[in-house]
Amino acid sequence: MPRGPTIAYPKDISAILMMMDVHPGDTVLESGSGSGAMSLFLSRAVGPKGRVLSYEIRDDHHSLAKKNYRRWRSAWEIGHVDEWPDNVEFILKDISTAAADMKSVTLDAVVLDMLHPQCALPVVHPSLKEGGVCAVYLANITQVIDLLDAIRSCKLPFLCERIIEVTHRSWSVLPAKLKHAKSSQMVETQGNIEEPPQNEYEEIHIQDQAVLKESKYNESLGDAAETNRSVPYIARPSHWQEAHSAFLTKLRKFRPLLS
Numbered sequence: 425m426p427r428g429p430t431i432a433y434p435k436d437i438s439a440i441l442m443m444m445d446v447h448p449g450d451t452v453l454e455s456g457s458g459s460g461a462m463s464l465f466l467s468r469a470v471g472p473k474g475r476v477l478s479y480e481i482r483d484d485h486h487s488l489a490k491k492n493y494r495r496w497r498s499a500w501e502i503g504h505v506d507e508w509p510d511n512v513e514f515i516l517k518d519i520s521t522a523a524a525d526m527k528s529v530t531l532d533a534v535v536l537d538m539l540h541p542q543c544a545l546p547v548v549h550p551s552l553k554e555g556g557v558c559a560v561y562l563a564n565i566t567q568v569i570d571l572l573d574a575i576r577s578c579k580l581p582f583l584c585e586r587i588i589e590v591t592h593r594s595w596s597v598l599p600a601k602l603k604h605a606k607s608s609q610m611v612e613t614q615g616n617i618e619e620p621p622q623n624e625y626e627e628i629h630i631q632d633q634a635v636l637k638e639s640k641y642n643e644s645l646g647d648a649a650e651t652n653r654s655v656p657y658i659a660r661p662s663h664w665q666e667a668h669s670a671f672l673t674k675l676r677k678f679r680p681l682l683s
């Protein structure tokens with residue numbers, strides 16, 4: 425998907441959808457649309473009877489999000505008989521100026537992925553149903569502190585239930601081969617191995633050069649099968665980890681106490 429602004433990654437979006445407890449038929453507000461990555465998942469989650477309102481302040485991002493959404497819906501049609509319902513409304517507007525729009529909607533959930541999300545809360549909270557969740561995607565923990573401080577100082581009706589960081593660890597599981605194999609079977613190892621294998625087997629590193637090494641790799645496995653040798657495997661965390669992380673903050677709307 426062509427990206428402009430940084431997208432929210434699927435691992436975080438999955439957690440956000442669970443946090444918001446989105447159901448088919450729900451109405452969900454998001455700000456900002458960015459590249460539209462989150463919009464696609466929201467569209468799926470609310471389904472044909474649901475609705476997504478996606479606010480974006482920048483014209484170029486608004487256009488990109490719409491384009492990506494359009495392409496995704498076209499791609500959907502390739503593998504499905506029916507077209508995916510057009511259930512996302514992309515709105516080019518600063519969310520902090522959208523108070524008038526909010527008067528006519530009831531929101532089941534809100535997701536904010538934008539700078540200074542605290543500016544959006546006073547606008548969206550009157551329309552968010554009681555008990556509804558506002559999930560906020562933040563890049564660093566000081567932004568979480570700023571958000572919670574704004575909620576406290578402005579007495580906004582939100583309770584912070586959870587702040588989570590979703591970490592994933594990728595693993596490599598690769599067959600090893602005999603160190604003293606014929607030269608035609610030799611497969612070069614990559615330079616970034618932390619420690620060389622200690623035993624009589626050598627790790628076959630194919631992850632980064634899968635295409636280049638594929639024939640040799642198959643040849644090596646084929647020979648092993650021929651001689652009926654069992655092939656040991658090496659399993660370890662991958663050298664390359666997806667480092668991108670975010671803090672997902674779950675705010676639950678409560679009924680304001682009468683003072």
Ligand SMILES: C[S@@+](CC[C@H](N)C(=O)[O-])C[C@H]1O[C@@H](n2cnc3c(N)ncnc32)[C@H](O)[C@@H]1O
Binds near residue numbers: 430455461485537539
């Ligand atoms: C990190 S991007 C969002 C990425 C999006 N969640 C995705 O998955 O593609 C943040 C977006 O928020 C937009 N934004 C910032 N302030 C805003 C505001 N006050 N109202 C609406 N959009 C805003 C930015 O222009 C930017 O496109």
